[in-house]
Amino acid sequence: MNPASTSWLWGVGTIGSHVAAHLARTPAVVRVTLVDPDVYDASNLRGQSIGAADVGRKKVHVQARRLRSIDRGLAVATWDEVVESMPRGQLRADVILACLDSRRARQSVNELAFVLGVPWIDAGVSSEAHLARVDVYHPGKRNPCLECAWDDRDYAALEQLYPCLAGGLGGGEPAPTNASSSLGALAASLQMIECEKLISRSALAADGGTQVLIDVGRHKHYVTRFRRNPRCRLPSHESLTVEPLSTTARDLTLSETFGLARLRREASEVHVAGKSFIRGFTCMGCARTRDAFQLVVDAVRPLCRLCRHPMRAAGLDTVDRVELRTLPAKWLGRNLASLGFRAGEIVTVGDARQQRHFELGGTRNDSR
Structure with a gap:
């Protein structure tokens, strides 16, 4: 186990609010940086890991306080802004965990992860289909990235917000996930299991371009491996010097x-x-x-x-x-x-x- 791992957690909503506590309870993680520009509202009480007293407060501040209450020795930093506006050099870590609700934000995380050479794990849910998934990416010239699986429809929908599932929803209006706390917690657990394997350098760690999907409704488990797309629109898969x-x-x-x-x-x-x-x-x-x-x-x-x-x-x-x-x-x-x-x-x-x-x-x- 890497004795001093640092993690970035992007988005502390339906999935990320559950991930935060797992990070605080992972001995190898010594520093966590939380990123989310939003404020908790009353509608978040049903599906996110918060209390009534947290309504109206910045999401990153609520979760930072929670992390410190679990592990007083844990270093916690917060950024209450969107992913796209952040300076790339500030974002170095051992792993990035993304729990985001837009293609644009995920595209930004994918780009910065490959620029900096940082592995990242994406998580999402679909409440209607009862699905929870994680995708694991390892930067490298020959490794697939998020955009390797995209087609013209994905790029046309970049401005749309959607409920965290690859592929998304039609329409341009922001759509809440409406996912249950249990489904968000399942995706969070899948994400943290892959994170722990990655930072421990386990032989069982998922290869880059691997998607793990759980169909809760049908009790099925799927593993998909994506390949490097030579026509990928990401300018380069190599990390910068x-x-x-x-x-x-x-x-x-x-x-x-x-x-x-x-x-x-x-x-x-x-x-x-x-x-x-x-x-x-x-x-x-x-x-x-x-x-x-x-x-x-x-x-x-x-x-x-x-x-x-x-x-x-x-x-x-x-x-x-x-x-x-x-x-x-x-x-x-x-x-x-x-x-x-x-x-x-x-x-x-x-x-x-x-x-x-x-x-x-x-x-x-x-x-x-």
Whole structure:
């Protein structure tokens, strides 16, 4: 057993609220980080492992308190934000456990896990079909990932929320799982059993790309193994070689960032793992436009100075990478923190022939 394992738990709802207590009772786990932006409400009392006093409180704070009450020596950290907005370098661990309700969030976890070389275990339920499942992924060039099993319909449904089962539901409205506490607890137990096998380096640990599914209604057990799809849309299944920087986002300008790779500056471009850049906003009321340059952050929604309606970044105003030659000089002298960068962001600098990857230094609070 690995004597000092660290775990990330993404989502502490129907499944994750049960997983949390299991993590606190696993001797090999010495640090747990909880991620969930939501608050418990009264409807969660029937299916999630909480009490009436927890209604109205942040989910991560409720579960952090619970974990510490089980094991006072356990290190617990919390992030009350969406997966997509988090700096990738902050997310290193021995294992990631995902209990999420959207394809977009799972896609983000899959991407960051393969970038960082961290194994991850996905769990889900279907209340109507009485199913509980886990999927195990091991990053590697020849190993399958979540997107290896996706087709065009999955990508078309990326914006839909659904009840945790691969494949999902039709319609664009958020749908609660309506799963019983017992079904959520079953999925949590399956996930933790695979987690314990993984961190103990057991010979019985599931191979990457393995799905274990329990059909409770029919008393059946299925094991499926997926293969690496050569047409997978994940850009690379290989982990990045990342160079740590002592420089923080407050101390590094955008112009200096383009120079990190020591290539021809005029041909350089910058990309941030898991993030996009906003190049402008459009008012939803009067259609007025405004130039901008910053990383996409979940909370970015400025108000129009003329009509006070919210502004948003239209499709053409959001890009995955930026080239030095396309940026006005007024942005190049700004420090990265003022543009939305945070400690732990993984920044790729390079051109079509060569790229280098850097992780911004500092602590979690340095760029807030």
